[in-house]
Amino acid sequence: MTAAAPRTETRTMTMVAAINDALDLALAADPTVHIFGEDVGVMGGVFRATDGLQARYGAERVFDTPLAEAGIVGMGIGMGLAGLKPVAEIQFAGFLYPALDQVLSHLGRYRHRTRSRYHLPMVVRAPYGGGVHTPEQHADSPEAILAHTPGVKVVIPSTPSDAKGLLLSAINDPDPVFFFEAIKLYRSVKEDVQTGDYRIPLGKARVVTEGNDVTVICYGGMVEVAQKAAAAAQSAGIGVEVIDLRTLVPLDTETILESVQKTGRAVVVTEAPRTGGFHSEISAIIAEEAIEYLHAPVVRVTGFDAPYPPFTAIEDVYRPNAVRVARAIRQVMEY
């Protein structure tokens, strides 16, 4: 009889199913985990990310709150202080704004202002981003606001497997984590996802495709866009290295710089507004740390300094697509 190789069970899951699986495992493993927000209970969330969890774990641990985002985050802060692990859902990232006072004034600085006497192991989940023709204010990408706020971590997965492993890390992290889920990816991708608990560490980027000519840096909903552009470039003989950051805070600058030092060219892609976006931070890091390796200036492919348009016919003008990314790749190649 030969020794069986360690077997990893997998199941085909969409991203929303993988997130539901992570939440299920977290609730089962730790009685201090509590999930709350608008419509997360009976209804299982507008995207069904919390589907079935209230039935399994009861209305004390998975509960609906009054409709008030500042109250949701503010109450979560108090729960975290008193020893629970709050996992709050904000229905859409564009609805996070009323809660930003709680985030900026308190969530990020509680450890600091109590000299670690208290810490907040809180996760705030929020669907974000465009590409699915949502109404006004449902498609915003406010991640840079959070990344700019000291004391909070920012995670944005791009695959079902990553979503599950990163969410379990986020829930088990001792500090507050914002977990943005690209609405476009919730049900559009399926893959085999490991069952049971596994973790993907925060702060480690993923090299999606390898290539020697251009580095494309992106995350969340922009990864599949970058992959399409990379495939097109590849058939034209350009080797594109696509890097999925996975987490903006902590940021894996090492993987970015190693790649840019190899390729000498960088394109940064986000669907957030242009000015002051996280793409600008990446560009600045490359300029500070690797300018002598560059054959061309860093190019940003982003949304515009206008509110995200809910106009189906022209939404794609705002949200970067593979054509725009491919154009940016050509631009840095031809510089």
Next chain:
Amino acid sequence: MFQLLTPEGTATGAAELPDPETRLRLYREMRRARHFDDRGWVLYRQGRLGVFPPFGGMEASQCGTAAALTADDWLFPTYRDTGAALTLGLPIARALAYWRTSPHGWAMPENLKVLPFYIPIATQYPHAVGAALAEKRKGTRNVAMAYIGDGGSSEGDFHEALNFAGALDAPCVFILQNNGWAISVPTRSQTRATNLSRRAEGYGIPGVRVDGNDVLATYHVTREAVERARNGGGPTLIETVTYRVKPHTVADDPSRYRTEEDNAGWDAKDPVLRLRTHLLAEGLMTEASEAALLKEVADEFEAALQEADGYPEPTPAEILDHVFAEPTPQLARQRAQILAEENA
């Protein structure tokens, strides 16, 4: 408006008066608070304390309410609530350190669940709801108490917190110190609904209006609210009607916005003297025993001041401490930068 002691110090409603020992304790707490406030001014002028918001005249509002808690309960104080925090047991040296802008004033003692004074207005109300709900989920009988002023009741967080606490049945006690002013804006300009306790009705929870300069009354109504919360009866809003006789902060000049007429009569309602008259009249305290108490209070303060004087100043790299449990690579690099510049 609920009252147990008239401004002249005459007790009414004998059945509801706390026992003599408690009345003496409340007097001691108010004297400790007032001494802090009085000495704070002097220390500020000497450059030994930073800008701080005085609370003299509001001792009954703060000490009477906080005295209804035990060390297992949560206290979420605003910047003006040093008196409340001291009453729960915050060491004087820590309070001094906070107003000296020392990190030692942020490190609260392990045996207390009192948070550092909150600077933003009303934002801690939802935190109290969460802490209260967590205690309930953990099966304890502990409650959370949070303070704001009258201006704070205009903030959205105030309304969201009251609504959440009612809807989720959180064991929470909300203290709303109506001290007449939000810096220069009087309550009548802040809102058309100047009976602030009635806001509780909108959230389906009890609202109580109490004479905020009568410590026996503030203690009585808060104890009732705390007991109700402990026994599963849910949240209460308590409006303590008092007056900020002092400026907003030691750097503020209220003569720009407040008249003699506004201030008239409030000195006569002084909460400390009111209880003093009562204790002397009842024979619970003599001039001699009071003198001994005042000396004890003064000695305790001076010892605490010495302790605070001994706290070392922070070093530059401490700016980066306590951001996350483990510093990110970014923070590690920034620390190295500070250290390099320090040694350059």
